[in-house]
Every structure is written in C-alpha cells, then in structure tokens.
Amino acid sequence: MGKNLVIVESPAKAKTIEKFLGKDFTVMSSYGHVRDLPKEDISIDLENNFEPKYKVLPDKEKIISELKKASKNAEFIWLATDEDREGEAIAWHLAETLNIDKKKLKRIVFHEITKNAILQAIENPRELNYKLVDAQQARRVLDRIVGYELSPVLWKKVKPSLSAGRVQSVAVRLIVEREEDIKNFDSVSDFKVTAEFSNTKNEILPAELNVRFEGERQALIYLESVKDSSFSVDSVEKKPATRKPAPPFTTSTLQQEAARKLGFSVSQTMTIAQQLYEAGQITYMRTDSVNLSDLALGAAKKEIESQFGKEYSKTRKYTTKSKGAQEAHEAIRPAYLNKKNIEGTATQKKLYDLIWKRTIASQMEEAKMEKTQVQIVTPNVKEFFIARGEVIQFDGFLKVYEESSDDEGGEGKGKILPQVKKGDNLKSEGISAIQKFSLHPPRYSEAALVKKLEELGIGRPSTYAPIISTIQKRNYIVKESRLPETRKIVHLILKKSDIKRSLNNENYGSEKNKLFPTDLGSVVTHFLKEFFNDIINYDFTANVEKEFDEIADGKVEWHKTIGKFYKDFHPQVTETLQNTGKYHGERLLGVDPESKKNIYAKLGPYGAMVQIGESSDEVKPRFASLLKGQSIETIVLEEALSLFKFPKKIGELDGEEVIVSIGKYGPYVRHAGKFYSIPAEIDPCAVELNEACEIIQLKKEKDQNNILRTFEEDTEIQLMKGRYGPYIKYKGKNYPLGKKNDPEKVTLEEVRDIVKAKDESKPSGKTGSKPSRKTVGKTGSKTIKKKSSPKKK
DNA sequence: CAGTGAGCGAGCTTCCGCTTGACTT
Numbered sequence: 001m002g003k004n005l006v007i008v009e010s011p012a013k014a015k016t017i018e019k020f021l022g023k024d025f026t027v028m029s030s031y032g033h034v035r036d037l038p039k040e041d042i043s044i045d046l047e048n049n050f051e052p053k054y055k056v057l058p059d060k061e062k063i064i065s066e067l068k069k070a071s072k073n074a075e076f077i078w079l080a081t082d083e084d085r086e087g088e089a090i091a092w093h094l095a096e097t098l099n100i101d102k103k104k105l106k107r108i109v110f111h112e113i114t115k116n117a118i119l120q121a122i123e124n125p126r127e128l129n130y131k132l133v134d135a136q137q138a139r140r141v142l143d144r145i146v147g148y149e150l151s152p153v154l155w156k157k158v159k160p161s162l163s164a165g166r167v168q169s170v171a172v173r174l175i176v177e178r179e180e181d182i183k184n185f186d187s188v189s190d191f192k193v194t195a196e197f198s199n200t201k202n203e204i205l206p207a208e209l210n211v212r213f214e215g216e217r218q219a220l221i222y223l224e225s226v227k228d229s230s231f232s233v234d235s236v237e238k239k240p241a242t243r244k245p246a247p248p249f250t251t252s253t254l255q256q257e258a259a260r261k262l263g264f265s266v267s268q269t270m271t272i273a274q275q276l277y278e279a280g281q282i283t284y285m286r287t288d289s290v291n292l293s294d295l296a297l298g299a300a301k302k303e304i305e306s307q308f309g310k311e312y313s314k315t316r317k318y319t320t321k322s323k324g325a326q327e328a329h330e331a332i333r334p335a336y337l338n339k340k341n342i343e344g345t346a347t348q349k350k351l352y353d354l355i356w357k358r359t360i361a362s363q364m365e366e367a368k369m370e371k372t373q374v375q376i377v378t379p380n381v382k383e384f385f386i387a388r389g390e391v392i393q394f395d396g397f398l399k400v401y402e403e404s405s406d407d408e409g410g411e412g413k414g415k416i417l418p419q420v421k422k423g424d425n426l427k428s429e430g431i432s433a434i435q436k437f438s439l440h441p442p443r444y445s446e447a448a449l450v451k452k453l454e455e456l457g458i459g460r461p462s463t464y465a466p467i468i469s470t471i472q473k474r475n476y477i478v479k480e481s482r483l484p485e486t487r488k489i490v491h492l493i494l495k496k497s498d499i500k501r502s503l504n505n506e507n508y509g510s511e512k513n514k515l516f517p518t519d520l521g522s523v524v525t526h527f528l529k530e531f532f533n534d535i536i537n538y539d540f541t542a543n544v545e546k547e548f549d550e551i552a553d554g555k556v557e558w559h560k561t562i563g564k565f566y567k568d569f570h571p572q573v574t575e576t577l578q579n580t581g582k583y584h585g586e587r588l589l590g591v592d593p594e595s596k597k598n599i600y601a602k603l604g605p606y607g608a609m610v611q612i613g614e615s616s617d618e619v620k621p622r623f624a625s626l627l628k629g630q631s632i633e634t635i636v637l638e639e640a641l642s643l644f645k646f647p648k649k650i651g652e653l654d655g656e657e658v659i660v661s662i663g664k665y666g667p668y669v670r671h672a673g674k675f676y677s678i679p680a681e682i683d684p685c686a687v688e689l690n691e692a693c694e695i696i697q698l699k700k701e702k703d704q705n706n707i708l709r710t711f712e713e714d715t716e717i718q719l720m721k722g723r724y725g726p727y728i729k730y731k732g733k734n735y736p737l738g739k740k741n742d743p744e745k746v747t748l749e750e751v752r753d754i755v756k757a758k759d760e761s762k763p764s765g766k767t768g769s770k771p772s773r774k775t776v777g778k779t780g781s782k783t784i785k786k787k788s789s790p791k792k793k
Numbered sequence: 794c795a796g797t798g799a800g801c802g803a804g805c806t807t808c809c810g811c812t813t814g815a816c817t818t
Contacts, residue, residue: 032812147808161806663795722818
C-alpha cells in the first residue's frame with residue numbers, strides 16, 4: 001500500500017491515472033456518489049432548515065469499507081473527483097463518510113487525463129469548496145422535494161405509482177405539446193414549379209421558379225403563359241462560400257449523430273461508448289465540453305498533416321455555448337488520434353470511426369466553395385427560374401466528415417451546373433407544377449429530445465439516456481413507428497406546348513422510432529400544467545440554476561434559497577390535495593343516440609376508456625377500453641359508439657361460433673374455446689368472418705413454424721425458436737437451450753437435465769432475483785421487496 | 794391469459810445525478 005491514496009469516480013480512470021503516478025500512489029474509485037438521501041422517504045427535515053439526512057447507498061457499503069481501510073493506512077488522501085458541482089459533493093461526502101483527518105485531505109482536480117495535467121494537479125492541491133458543495137445540496141434537496149411531494153399528489157388525484165419531477169415532467173410535456181401542435185396543424189398546399197433546361201451542348205440545368213402558386217388554377221395560368229415561350233439566361237452570379245467543421249463531440253451531439261448516421265438509440269450509443277472508454281480507446285463519454293487537450297490538438301495536427309497535407313490542418317479551440325455546461329471533462333475524442341481503426345465489434349468500430357472523424361475534422365481547414373446562381377427568364381412573364389449550383393474548390397474538412405442534419409434541404413448543395421453565360425438561349429425539356437403539402441412540426445426522436453433538453457439546460461450528460469427510458473417505463477411516452485398514408489396530389493406537366501394533368505399518389509406521415517405521448521402522459525401533463533405550472537415551466541430549471549450559481553459564488557446561503565422555494569411550493573401541494581377532485585382528463589364526445597346520455601373519453605384505472613352516462617348516476621355507466629392507436633384527445637363519437645358493440649358474433653366456422661371482442665390484451669377472435677389476437681394494424685370493428693378465419697389460420701401456421709423439434713417419447717417437451725436463440729418449452733415454462741447445444745442433435749436426456757438443473761438452481765421459479773448476499777446493516781430487518789411485475793414488451 | 798371502472802383503507806409507489814454491471818422469450 002502506497003502512502004498516498006487517490007480517489008476518483010470511475011474505475012477506468014483510476015486504472016489510467018495509476019500508470020502516471022509512481023508506486024507511492026494507490027488509486028481507487030468511488031463508483032460515483034457514495035452517499036445520498038435514502039429513497040424510502042423524503043429524508044429532509046422540513047421543519048428544521050431542510051437538513052438532509054444522508055445515508056451510505058446500500059450498494060456502496062462494500063466500497064466504503066474498502067476505502068476506509070485504505071485511507072487509514074495512507075499518509076495523504078487525494079480526492080480527485082470531477083471539478084463540477086456533483087464532483088465536489090462526492091469529494092465532500094467521501095471526506096465525511098471516511099472521516100478523513102483534515103490534515104491528511106487534499107483536493108485536486110484535472111480536466112484531462114494526461115500525465116502533465118495530473119502531475120500539475122498534484123502540485124496544486126486545494127481545500128474542499130464548501131460553497132460548491134452547498135450548491136449541489138440545494139440541487140439535491142430541491143429535486144427531492146419536488147419529486148417526493150408532487151408524485152404523491154398524482155397518486156391521489158390521477159393514479160397510484162405515478163411519478164413527477166423537475167426533469168422528467170418537462171420531457172414528457174415537450175412530447176405532449178408537440179403532439180398537440182401536430183393535431184392542430186392545418187396542412188395547406190401550394191404548387192411548386194420546377195423545370196429542366198438544356199444548353200446547346202445538351203447539358204441539363206435544373207431550376208425552380210422564384211414563386212409558388214397558391215392553387216392549381218394559378219399554376220395552370222402560369223404554364224399556359226409560357227407554353228410557347230423561349231427561355232434565356234438573364235444573369236449568372238458567382239459567390240464564394242465557406243463551410244466550417246462542427247465542434248468535437250459532447251454526449252448530446254454524439255447521441256444525435258450516432259442516431260442520424262448509424263441509427264443507434266441513445267442508450268445503445270452510451271453502452272458502446274462505455275465499452276470504448278473502458279477499453280481505453282476514447283476519453284470520457286459523459287461530458288458537456290467541446291474542449292480538446294493541448295496533447296490532442298498536437299496529435300490531431302500531426303495526423304492531419306501526414307495524412308492529408310499541411311494545407312488541411314487548422315488548429316481550432318472551441319468554446320461551449322450550451323446552457324449550464326460544467327465542463328469537468330474533455331470533449332469525447334479518441335484516446336490516440338493516430339489510431340484510425342480499432343479492434344472490436346462492428347458497432348464499436350462504427351462508433352469509434354465516427355468519433356475519430358468528427359475529432360479530426362474539427363481540426364481541419366474550412367471548405368471553400370463557389371456558389372452559382374443562374375436566373376432564367378421568359379419574355380413578357382414576370383416570374384423567373386433560378387438554378388443553383390455549388391462547386392467545391394477546396395474540400396478541407398469535408399474530406400473526412402460532415403455533420404448530418406435532421407431536416408432535409410441544402411438547396412443545390414454539391415450540385416454542379418453546366419457552363420452558361422448571360423444571353424444564352426435555353427431549351428425547355430419540361431416544366432412541372434406539383435402540389436406540395438406543408439409539413440406538420442416533426443415528432444421528437446430520442447436524440448432530438450436530448451438536443452431540446454440540452455438547449456433548455458434540463459438534465460445532464462449522465463442522465464439523458466436514463467430520462468428517456470424512465471418516461472417510457474412510466475408509460476408516459478412510447479417509441480413507435482407508423483406506416484405512411486397515401487394521398488392524391490396534382491401534377492401538371494408542360495412538355496412540347498402540351499399541358500397534361502394527372503393525379504399521383506404521394507406517401508406521407510410515415511414515422512420511424514419517434515416519441516408519442518400516451519393518454520397517461522397527456523393527462524398527467526395537463527394536470528401538472530393546471531396546478532403546478534411554474535414547476536414544469538420550460539425555464540424553471542434555467543432559473544433555479546441561476547440561484548445555484550449564486551450559492552456557489554457565496555452570494556446566498558442554500559437553506560435560504562430552498563426556504564423561499566418551499567414557501568411557495570408547499571402550499572400549492574396542500575391546496576391541490578384539499579380542493580381538487582380526481583382528475584381523469586375527461587372529454588365530452590357527444591350524446592349516445594340510443595340512451596340520449598353523454599359519452600365521455602377519459603382515463604380509467606385500466607387505461608383510456610369511453611363511458612356512456614355520468615359516474616354520479618344511479619345506473620352504472622357503461623365502459624369500453626380504447627384500442628391501440630386511439631387516444632382520449634382524438635377519438636370521435638362514432639369511434640366510441642363502435643367500441644360498445646363488442647363482443648360481436650360474426651359467423652360460424654366448422655359449426656362453432658366466431659366471436660370478436662376486446663380483452664385485457666387487446667382485440668381477439670374467439671373460436672372453439674381458443675383465442676387469437678388481432679394484429680394491431682387490423683381494425684377489429686371491421687373484422688368479418690373471412691378475415692377472422694385468416695387470423696385463425698395464420699396463428700396456427702406461426703405456432704407450427706416456431707417449433708424446432710418435438711420428442712415422440714415426451715410430447716410435453718418442445719424445442720422452440722425464440723428471440724434469444726432456441727429454448728425448451730416444458731409445462732408452461734421456458735429454459736434457454738444454451739449455445740453449446742445444437743437443437744438438431746441434442747437428446748431428450750440432455751434436455752431433461754437442462755430443465756432439472758434450472759429448476760434446482762432457482763426453486764422459486766422466479767427469474768432475475770438479485771444475489772443480495774450482503775446483509776445491509778441496520779436496515780436488515782426491513783426486507784426491501786422488489787415488485788415482481790414482469791415487464792411486457 | 795381475454796374483466797374491470799364506486800368507496801373504504803391496509804401497504805406500497807416517487808426525485809436527479811454520479812458510477813458500473815446483469816440478463817431476457
């Protein structure tokens with residue numbers, strides 16, 4: 001044991017640093033926060049100056065006892081946690097928990113994991129910054145109060161087990177409001193006119209008219225007016241332009257680019273980045289900084305000069321503009337810039353390649369272009385055509401990498417125009433006026449949501465991925481794809497003095513992996529907006545961040561800030577609990593023509609439903625659940641009425657009744673005592689006998705196909721094809737076959753052994769139970785039970 | 794595996810931000 005103990009947050013970081021320091025230093029890791037407010041209750045003394053009651057996190061007991069042992073033997077303890085609010089707090093919690101003697105404690109910080117930076121840090125130790133620690137305590141206490149006072153309001157007024165918080169509730173709100181914008185969006189159409197012209201060498205010049213026409217009539221009038229016209233070049237304008245590379249990756253921009261270029265989900269990107277980090281291939285992946293170390297700048301320069309030449313290199317220092325950035329780390333970059341490729345899985349290679357290119361490009365010269373704009377006119381007609389082109393004169397960083405963008409566009413980007421000059425006559429090869437519908441605002445993808453949250457200063461690099469999974473787990477939002485719909489659009493084509501009109505099909509509205517609000521998400525958001533608007537305001541976080549900064553600057557005392565907040569907030573909680581009834585997001589759809597009673601759509605205890613009659617009536621109202629794809633916000637009376645028609649007899653098959661109905665697991669067909677789910681894309685209201693028979697037949701075939709093998713000796717055992725490879729199905733339970741066993745060759749005996757082995761290892765039959773071998777001190781008597789709700793996909 | 798939807802009240806749920814692993818049908 002060395003006489004110096006250094007503590008950092010991440011074990012991978014510890015490993016690297018240990019190499020830089022001599023044998024007198026032992027480097028250990030805290031694995032993040034070690035102490036926190038226990039989750040069982042609010043753990044803040046609300047009457048007594050908001051004193052937090054911290055406790056060592058249950059899964060950190062072991063690491064704390066190891067750190068304690070090591071710190072006893074050390075002469076000095078160097079707390080080298082990150083230089084930001086959370087890092088300072090971790091250092092303080094460590095000092096407190098390990099009971100470190102003040103004379104032995106040294107606080108050091110570094111922003112880059114380079115030998116120089118670390119040795120320099122060791123030369124310049126400082127004290128703990130208690131003001132910064134207090135800013136973190138304020139942040140922690142505020143989040144706890146908001147989360148643990150708001151959630152119970154939802155339990156009582158909306159539904160049990162719901163959650164609300166400073167971050168998650170705003171994330172859900174963004175998605176709910178975007179969906180409302182889309183619902184309220186009126187698509188209008190106009191006519192875009194494009195043409196292809198040819199010069200004397202028969203080279204094609206594509207162009208667009210300078211205006212769009214409001215309707216078909218105006219478009220037609222225009223086409224008529226140029227039916228027999230001649231076209232000529234009125235002007236050729238050339239302008240130089242440049243394009244600059246994007247800054248190096250932060251967590252948020254990496255997530256966005258990996259989604260656009262590689263199709264990775266936000267959590268997938270983080271998992272792969274973590275693997276690269278642990279393998280020492282990239283720097284830390286949870287960062288809000290675009291800064292590169294001098295070492296990296298030098299390495300990039302050398303790499304660029306040797307690969308592309310001196311003229312391609314340009315050293316650039318980027319500064320962060322994102323709100324609330326704390327910049328404790330470097331940007332995400334390759335650990336060694338001269339390593340263009342790495343060993344690893346396909347996805348690791350792809351992500352590394354992206355990071356390498358982005359980093360290198362950020363240190364390259366800008367691209368130089370010449371943009372050309374040609375105006376093409378017709379005698380006696382005021383509208384004119386514009387052809388745009390772009391010629392790259394020096395590719396610069398484009399040689400390596402270009403950032404993608406979510407929206408299409410880039411007029412004439414990279415398009416080269418044929419040579420023409422003023423006065424040249426051009427021949428029209430065809431002019432078309434095509435109806436264009438305006439597009440509703442786009443739905444958020446995971447990465448787009450992260451981008452928006454970052455803009456609002458909400459959430460941190462370490463939480464972007466968890467936020468997205470939390471609000472999905474809570475069933476506030478869902479990630480879904482939707483098939484396109486088709487509509488007819490008008491095409492008017494003028495060719496050789498002849499105008500042809502046609503109606504063409506256009507696909508629109510297809511969505512891939514976008515975020516949609518659920519009814520629950522909408523209702524909860526509306527509730528919070530009505531009663532706690534200031535908490536889920538988009539600038540709430542930005543405002544409290546300013547106050548945290550004041551605490552960190554020593555201008556205010558943290559208890560005061562929290563006291564001021566609580567004085568306003570808590571009465572809203574008690575007020576809402578006392579004076580409001582249940583909130584179900586009820587919406588009146590109309591009147592039932594049969595009973596003349598009102599029909600409502602609302603959130604019931606089992607999800608969204610429609611209801612005929614009032615809840616207060618003596619006669620119980622009738623209820624029916626909404627189908628997938630329907631929502632409280634958008635369902636109309638007619639659709640509601642058809643939901644009350646189930647269960648519905650639709651005919652007979654083989655002498656037995658065929659019935660369509662809606663159950664716990666969605667719509668189904670029932671026949672001869674068996675149930676067959678109706679796929680989501682089929683509307684159960686429209687299912688008739690023919691289609692029902694098809695559904696039955698299809699299900700039977702599919703079941704047949706998933707069976708890999710059966711055994712004559714024991715028909716209860718089946719080998720099945722599953723998502724995670726072949727598995728054994730036996731008496732309603734599943735057992736993975738294991739990679740070693742070939743489903744074609746395995747014997748019945750071996751299969752029985754696998755079943756027996758698994759049943760014996762887990763006699764309860766419950767899967768995924770935690771191996772909590774460590775007894776948890778005092779709380780040992782209070783058994784913490786995990787909810788046993790198997791998650792459905 | 795294919796109903797249920799009130800009200801009462803047992804006992805439970807819940808936050809954000811640091812970290813890394815575990816493991817499915």
